[in-house]
Amino acid sequence: MAKVDAHMIAARARDAGRLGIDTEFMGEGRYRSLLCLVQVAVDDGDGAADVWVLDPLDRDGFDPAPLAELLADPAIEIVLHAGRQDVALLRRVWGTTITNVFDTQIAAGFAGMRAQIGYEGLLSELLGVRLQKSASFTKWDARPLSPEQAEYAREDVLHILQATDALKDRLERSGRLEWAQEECRVLETITDDRDVDAVFERLPRIAGLDGGVRAIARELVAWREETAREQDKPVSSVLQDAALVEIARRKPKSMERLSQIRGLHEGILRRRGKWILDAVERGREQPPIPTTSERSPGPSPKDAPLIALSEALVRAHALSSGLAYELLATRADLQAVVTAVREGLTEPDVRTLRGWRRELVGDELLALLRGERVLCVGDGLRLDVTAR
Template structure:
């Protein structure tokens, strides 16, 4: 069986990462039945002299293994952290080890800039770039059970064995196309992701919360705060404590005692018996707190005439995405285009301050197509069907083709 890493192994790998300036990392975790995911295994790859790759598999639940050296290099801006699909791994590592993650290079993000499809899985990426196929036999095993099986350790090891190699190939391809810095720019927001559940954030996402009376909103906030604390203390999903629909209904009805609470649908007898008094107490706290007015900005509603403009905008973006061999999903979502079209329709001010705060009009996206999109929507650009049914983009003042 492949051996699990010792504290000495961890220290040696961290030293190797400092020497080479980068390392690959992946995690295995369990989220089912918990308030937040539990970090169970961490696998790390570093390059060795001669081009060989060393991989260690760390049991994250073993308190005898000192992971401090790994935590330190995660937050070292001089060392590149290579991951694939880092959206879940980053917040998990940040919270568990209480460290930042810096200088991230996400190979899934990079693939979208390298002419491959967006959200490409790790196995298809390895097949496409390296001709390597992984064995996924242990992917859905129970990673929190101990001891780990030989199959699990082998799976964890193989999951990062080729990560640095595929990152190198992607970076070479992106550098050739002038897209490497774009990909790095796209990875930066991933470093800021957190899985800390702030009450205000949870409250804001409750169904139809913005349409409720301020006094009802105050009760809903207290119920949301109580639910988070209860779920966190019991390490269980919030929905098993109180689901969103029931929470909002309780806030609307504001029961004064358990008898009133029993009249509300969505609460089973077990929940009423265990938590009824606590729920009523949370409702009372909500009654006593100041009302919470709805301060959310009210967006201008879409207009039925927007649909063809959005389709026109999408045609331009897809054309530029194909020209640049980028995954279209990296450039815009329909919601982005709706906001841009709505802003143009309702306000003729074309200054940067008046433009909607959407990703399509920022950074590399603005450079690639954002400026051109605004010109199109203001009538200064036009699209036409060219030879071979290709879409051509030209100035609206250009002379018609002969």
């Protein structure tokens, strides 16, 4: 792969005020994904873009510092498509922050396109461009890249700036550009760091166990994360969740007792048995971890029709507003709102009740669930909302 001048690319992007960027990575068999390629695009001044394919695996020939600094500059717009993983990877590997993000997939939802539209579909709809997506699932960590891989990587950003211009034109005409930009800012905080406590709380059936068992499970999670990180292996290859919880429940003190636990094959016992027992012992010495004493009431079977009614309201607003429904609410959001109204609780902190979403649909949703609004079928089989 030809050497590139990152300082020159950064200077060009600063002049243009924006940078299109995409990544290729490999996650299989690793603790966290390996950044394999970075593709960048800069306006060429004639309505098209110049593209460079950068090799972050070339430790001697590529210095990411100028581009890392560029990503952190709020004066430069960083354009991506479905960029959650890209942002997390670049933040971690390049040790930078990423600001002023514009994600074309997110923006497309505000422009009346389907939620989570793929890049190929976006270009086809906006620009009439068709891509040759033939190398997506290849070994991006192999060198040298094949001509097919190099062309695939290049195409992933070749038209992204043109697509951004077309999207912004639509959004400005509909008055939704600021909404899209606000939504894109959420990506600036995305990370692929794994929080031990969050992983612990997601363990199966962990909430129903007593505090002492929970303390051991938490220590086993911490040991598993450290081991997987040091050996760059998926956590599941170190110790499966179900086996981890069962170890915490049984609290084995010997290899013999440990070997009786289902899901621990001979290889794991031989390589990791001692470390597992050590983690169990450390967990015994920790104070018990209590479960949350004031849990929110759970879903009720009676909620199903209320959630369906709520979804009908949200979908009607999405359709009339030219927005993807998924931008306004998820089923979990609606369940939280329904539960809070049913139980007379404080409003839940869900996105449907915040910012522009509340103005568009949130207040009306609450009024509907309180019996202050009625949904009815109007002309043309259109759903209408009227005061009761």
